[in-house]
Structure formats: C-alpha cells, structure tokens
Amino acid sequence: MSQDLSELPTTSYALLGLLTLGDDLTGYELKQRADRTLRFYWSSPAMSQVYSELARLAQHGLVAARDDETEPVRRSRRYRLTGSGRQALTAWLSSTEAEFPTLKHPVALRLLLGHLIDPEQTLHLLENYLGQLAERRAELQQVRDSLGEAGDPAHATHRFPRLVADWGLDYYGSERTIVDDLITRLRNGVT
Amino acid sequence: MSQDLSELPTTSYALLGLLTLGDDLTGYELKQRADRTLRFYWSSPAMSQVYSELARLAQHGLVAARDDETEPVRRSRRYRLTGSGRQALTAWLSSTEAEFPTLKHPVALRLLLGHLIDPEQTLHLLENYLGQLAERRAELQQVRDSLGEAGDPAHATHRFPRLVADWGLDYYGSERTIVDDLITRLRNGVT
C-alpha cells in the first residue's frame, strides 16, 4: 500500500509486468517466464534477484504472497499482482520517460582492440558470433511462433508481445547483415 | 606482475584497452575517453568504478601509477599500461570466448506492456525514442568522422575503431527503420 511510487528500479516493474497475466507464480516460475520472454529485451534477472525483488514488492503491497500449504513441510510461496501493484505499474508506465537502451557488446569491444590480435582470430570471433546469433534468433522465433498470427482473435492479447518479438527478430537479422559485411571488409583488407 | 590472469571482469580489460594508445591518463581523463568511445558498445563505467578499477589494476601490476608532482598540494595520479598489462590484455583476447551481447531496452520493455497503456502514449514513446536515436547517431557520427577515411594512411591505426563505429551507425540505422515500421503497424491498427 505504500505510496513510494517511482522509487523502484526498472527491473521491479519488469517483474510486475510479467505478473499482469493474472496467474500467481513462485519465484522459480517467474524466473522461467523471464528467461523465456524478458531475456531478449531486458536481461533476465538472476534467481537471487527475483526472490529479493519479490520480497520487496510484497513489502510494498504490490504483490501478495500466498503460502502453498499443500505440503506442510514444503516451503513454497506463490505471488500474484495486487490492485495497487497494477496501479503502480501503469503509473510508472505513463509518468516516467523511457531511458535510452544500454548495450554491452563484448564482440564489438574485442573488434575495437583488433590491432592487438591476429587477423584470423578476429574473423573467427565474428564468425562465432554469427553462429550464436543464429541460435538466439531461432530461440526467439520459437517464442514468436507461439504468439500466433496477426488478426487471429484467439491471440489478441499477444499483440504487443508479438510486436516486440518481431522487433527482436529484425534486430538479429540486421545484426547478421552488418557482421557479414564486416567480415567481407576484413577479408578484402579494406582498412 | 601477478599471474591471476582471466580473473578480472570484462570492464577491467575494456579499460586496459583504452590505455593501449601509449599515453598515460588520470582516472578523470580515462573516464572521458570511455564516454567518448566505449559508451556506444559497452556501457561507460561509473566514475567511481574507473578509480577502483585502476587501483586494482595497479595492484596487479597491469598499470603503473605515477604521482603527478608538478604541484605538491595537488594530488593527481597518472596511469599507463605496463608490459604485463599489455600481455594480460592480449592473453585475455586470444584465450577467452566472447559472450553474447546484453541488451537492456526500456523502450521494448514498455512496448511489451502496451496493453496497459493508452495507444497514443505508446506512439509517443516510440517517436520519442526515434528522437533520442537520431541524437545518439549524430554523436557517434562525429566520433566516426574524427577517425578518418578508409585508405588514409595517416589514420591506419584507427582501422578497427572505424569498423566498430560503422557497426554502431548501421545498428542505429536499422533500429530507426524497425521503429518506423512498428509505428506504421500501430497506426494502421494491425494487431
């Protein structure tokens, strides 16, 4: 119930967002959901962070914990979004500006230091990256496929996840093209 | 002189890389250099982190500190890369695999939660992002311009920074195209 709104980091709201589907999840399940969707646009928070975040959100009354008593021995808590949780989330969405994306690109960083390494190794670096990229893209494509097609009324709720997934796929595609070109430039010895 | 190599986080090596140009810098200057170049591909470390990182690198003998004694009162330390620093950097580059890039995209995150916000606000979000993107791109273009043209022997050392800057520019360009398309899709009400 606390009204400390906008005091929370973005990750808190990302997790709240994952709970807007109405079901109640354990920390473990929430982490899985994050790995499945959030990971592509926002780094999936660490296990430990999911739990500490849930504890804090519960303290603020934005999620409600329910002890799973099916087994008395088994300690397992399920969390669901509360009314004020949903309210805090929409307030955050409409009242704050989105920051510019942050990119940590180890491949670009290494290419930047290309003068320190063997040219062959640089090429290997980029080709290896192309491989990883294809893998990632395939994973995201699977997610995208599960969201149904545009115009399908059965998946109308998936409209925005679909848009974002398409964004991600296009991004991976453009990254592929760019790296392909870089490899060509390097092979041709263009300085 | 310590041989704990590959025990350091990536940021340490990023900073070492910024010192490969041969000059010796203060923490402050190093942060400025990071803001100018590193920022586009790797989040520029916080001021505080630059200093603590330099202290650690000095402890490991990878950089050498020199007290600036021009003014006895003024405390100011300049750091330069040592031989073992350069060695550690090249060893890291050739012995470890590059991880996959990490993206934290607040705009994509908010679009994902589009069902919670007013459609007009979503459009505003994306258009605002286009503006920020254009700014960023212009900043990077300036950096790119300062690196000279391909084939120019005066800027042969800038070859790799140039490649990476072009990568960044292409990335910003593709991001613009994608967001333009998303805006069109949203306006046309395609689900």
Add this chain to the structure above:
DNA sequence: GGAACTCTATTCCTGTTCGGAACAGTACAC
C-alpha cells in the same frame, strides 16, 4: 578585485545486479 561558475580530480557511500554455492524435496529413469 572578488563572486559565481565550470572544469579537473578523487573518494566515499548506498543501492542494484549478477553468479554461484548450498540446501532440500520431488519425480523419473534405469
């Protein structure tokens, strides 16, 4: 000449975030 301001330079503190280890129960295969 001094007041206000900006820039260089460093340190400290707090909070966020990540990754892994540890622990424990459950389910399934072999």
Add this chain to the structure above:
DNA sequence: GTGTACTGTTCCGAACAGGAATAGAGTTCC
C-alpha cells in the same frame, strides 16, 4: 533403490551505477 534432473529457496560476495562531498584551478563578468 539409486542416481539424476528438476523444482524451490536462501545466502554470500563481487561487480556495477549514481550521487554526494571535497577541493584546487581556471574563466567570466560585473
């Protein structure tokens, strides 16, 4: 029935970010 994988949670330490505090040096400008 024994290993092995999966579910579920907690704790710890390190990495990382951001801002406040401090302080001298240079510039502006009235």
